[in-house]
Amino acid sequence: xxxxxxxxxxxxxxxxxxxxxxxxxxxxxxxxxxxxxxxxxxxxxxxxxxxxxxxxxxxxxxxxxxxxxxxxxxxxxxxxxxxxxxxxxxxxxxxxxxxxxxxxxxxxxxxxxxxxxxxxxxxxxxxxxxxxxxxxxxxxxxxxxxxxxxxxxxxxxxxxxxxxxxxxxxxxxxxxxxxxxxxxxxxxxxxxxxxxxxxxxxxxxxxxxxxxxxxxxxxxxxxxxxxxxxxxxxxxxxxxxxxxxxxxxxxxxxxxxxxxxxxxxxxxxxxxxxxxxxxxxxxxxxxxxxx
Amino acid sequence: xxxxxxxxxxxxxxxxxxxxxxxxxxxxxxxxxxxxxxxxxxxxxxxxxxxxxxxxxxxxxxxxxxxxxxxxxxxxxxxxxxxxxxxxxxxxxxxxxxxxxxxxxxxxxxxxxxxxxxxxxxxxxxxxxxxxxxxxxxxxxxxxxxxxxxxxxxxxxxxxxxxxxxxxxxxxxxxxxxxxxxxxxxxxxxxxxxxxxxxxxxxxxxxxxxxxxxxxxxxxxxxxxxxxxxxxxxxxxxxxxxxxxxxxxxxxxxxxxxxxxxxxxxxxxxxxxxxxxxxxxxxxxxxxxxx
Numbered sequence: 035x036x037x038x039x040x041x042x043x044x045x046x047x048x049x050x051x052x053x054x055x056x057x058x059x060x061x062x063x064x065x066x067x068x069x070x071x072x073x074x075x076x077x078x079x080x081x082x083x084x085x086x087x088x089x090x091x092x093x094x095x096x097x098x099x100x101x102x103x104x105x106x107x108x109x110x111x112x113x114x115x116x117x118x119x120x121x122x123x124x125x126x127x128x129x130x131x132x133x134x135x136x137x138x139x140x141x142x143x144x145x146x147x148x149x150x151x152x153x154x155x156x157x158x159x160x161x162x163x164x165x166x167x168x169x170x171x172x173x174x175x176x177x178x179x180x181x182x183x184x185x186x187x188x189x190x191x192x193x194x195x196x197x198x199x200x201x202x203x204x205x206x207x208x209x210x211x212x213x214x215x216x217x218x219x220x221x222x223x224x225x226x227x228x229x230x231x232x233x234x235x236x237x238x239x240x241x242x243x244x245x246x247x248x249x250x251x252x253x254x255x256x257x258x259x260x261x262x263x264x265x266x267x268x269x270x271x272x273x274x275x276x277x278x279x280x281x282x283x284x285x286x287x288x289x290x291x292x293x294x295x296x297x298x299x300x301x302x303x304x305x306x307x308x309x310x311x312x313x314x315x316x317x318x319x320x321x322x323x324x325x
Numbered sequence: 326x327x328x329x330x331x332x333x334x335x336x337x338x339x340x341x342x343x344x345x346x347x348x349x350x351x352x353x354x355x356x357x358x359x360x361x362x363x364x365x366x367x368x369x370x371x372x373x374x375x376x377x378x379x380x381x382x383x384x385x386x387x388x389x390x391x392x393x394x395x396x397x398x399x400x401x402x403x404x405x406x407x408x409x410x411x412x413x414x415x416x417x418x419x420x421x422x423x424x425x426x427x428x429x430x431x432x433x434x435x436x437x438x439x440x441x442x443x444x445x446x447x448x449x450x451x452x453x454x455x456x457x458x459x460x461x462x463x464x465x466x467x468x469x470x471x472x473x474x475x476x477x478x479x480x481x482x483x484x485x486x487x488x489x490x491x492x493x494x495x496x497x498x499x500x501x502x503x504x505x506x507x508x509x510x511x512x513x514x515x516x517x518x519x520x521x522x523x524x525x526x527x528x529x530x531x532x533x534x535x536x537x538x539x540x541x542x543x544x545x546x547x548x549x550x551x552x553x554x555x556x557x558x559x560x561x562x563x564x565x566x567x568x569x570x571x572x573x574x575x576x577x578x579x580x581x582x583x584x585x586x587x588x589x590x591x592x593x594x595x596x597x598x599x600x601x602x603x604x605x606x607x608x609x610x611x612x613x614x615x616x
Contacts, residue, residue, distance in 0.1 A: 156452070157449050157452030157453045157456060158448050158449055158452060159452065160452035160453075160455050160456060161447070161448030161451035161452030161453070161455065162448045162451075164451050164492070164496055165448060165451060165492050166492070167431065191519050191520065191521045199503050199505075201455070201456050201457070205455055205500065205503075208499075208515075209455075209496065212496075212517065213490075214490075214517075214519070219517075220519075221514065221515065221516050221517070221519075221520040221526065222514065222515050223512065223515075224499075224503050224512065224513050224514075226503065226505075226512070228482050228505070228511075228512075229482065229512040235512065
């Protein structure tokens with residue numbers, strides 16, 4: 035069993051990006067610039083955005099954090115987005131979700147110019163990814179594909195089972211895995227809350243992507259010997275022994291599933307660190323698209 | 326075994342549309358207007374476009390056919406598209422594919438305003454469909470969903486197997502079948518040229534969508550008793566007994582598969598007639614979106 039080290043892989047990729055940025059800067063080019071909009075003071079969002087800013091520093095990017103109180107109006111937020119759309123110094127930007135209830139997240143997402151949408155959530159990027167055209171791929175599926183590639187995991191002709199059909203993980207990772215590409219070329223099955231017998235399906239899987247957000251859902255008896263298991267779950271479960279009062283729990287019963295696997299990602303330290311890495315890759319690409 | 330009559334269903338839907346248009350016109354509204362661009366003299370394209378014009382007549386739509394010789398430059402074609410984009414009298418328009426080799430089909434597709442893209446091929450519409458937002462769904466997948474709905478076929482929790490991963494059928498029908506909707510909510514498996522043992526997978530399918538373009542691919546022994554089989558294949562095979570010199574052949578060995586099915590579509594007369602119907606539905610929607 036090989037433990038897939040997402041933290042190490044993410045660090046490698048960031049070093050590669052930093053080297054490329056150093057070269058750009060040495061050539062007299064401006065470094066990539068990522069802006070992030072953070073509304074309110076949600077603990078999770080604060081952490082995510084802080085990690086994104088830190089990743090920018092590691093990659094040699096310029097970063098700008100724009101903070102707003104959670105009583106900002108939708109119109110004022112849209113004005114900020116329009117300003118960033120037109121700001122030639124900003125290569126890409128993100129609006130950290132979730133947003134307060136009085137703001138329409140879809141409207142905000144669609145207000146971002148697709149060429150600056152480094153989260154890959156705009157319909158144009160979702161559509162271009164589905165069609166197989168150059169685009170900003172959304173972070174989690176893109177990070178999973180990088181892990182499969184860097185660990186040399188054969189995907190062609192394999193049966194990949196995706197648990198979950200969310201717009202940010204399930205559907206896009208299914209699309210990427212079935213695409214005629216490397217990695218890719220999998221036979222793909224998507225299971226979800228309406229699937230009556232998930233275990234029968236996962237037992238036939240060569241690769242399982244668990245993205246249900248259901249802690250410890252995938253058990254030993256649901257996995258065949260030698261399977262590749264990618265755990266996207268990150269549910270916070272209360273843990274009084276931790277300073278934070280919680281720990282992250284994946285969708286996979288790691289302790290019992292891991293011994294049967296050829297490759298498996300841990301939680302934390304698997305897919306998680308890769309997502310920010312994908313954002314950095316997209317931001318670098320946004321910069322290069324303008325050169 | 327119930328034979329799914331696409332011709333009859335398409336005719337029903339067109340009558341419903343015609344009734345709605347008659348009401349619109351009686352209210353003093355303008356009827357929907359579909360324009361079609363046809364480049365060159367490809368036999369298949371001529372037939373398709375003629376059928377679309379005929380369907381417009383049946384629905385009470387205004388239609389305009391714009392013909393160009395196959396030496397039209399890409400720039401001249403893009404100019405026509407820009408003109409139709411800005412023409413308030415045109416609710417939706419299509420560019421009949423394939424185009425001559427010197428013209429970039431993707432560039433042409435993306436030049437159409439998404440709100441007039443009644444073929445649903447623009448990345449914005451592909452992306453919105455994937456996300457589950459209101460959009461113009463592409464014709465063939467939308468027609469298949471209509472058949473499932475109008476024949477009252479239960480889809481929730483069923484295992485749907487899609488054969489083929491094309492951008493115009495395989496990928497979008499997989500997306501629609503897995504969506505949390507009715508019809509929808511299927512567990513979906515997508516198979517393709519890199520799938521090693523398709524028969525094992527189709528034998529577990531409650532619903533099979535055959536869209537490989539491989540004549541008579543799906544045989545009796547690949548289908549379980551009671552399955553629903555939707556045949557999207559329309560390969561022209563030589564047939565000297567026909568005036569045209571060819572007949573349309575589906576992906577399903579109909580004669581031997583049909584007796585095992587609960588529902589099956591024939592070729593021709595199954596999915597085929599539904600595709601033009603979906604185009605009419607989208608054009609009506611485009612008109613209503615402007616009202």
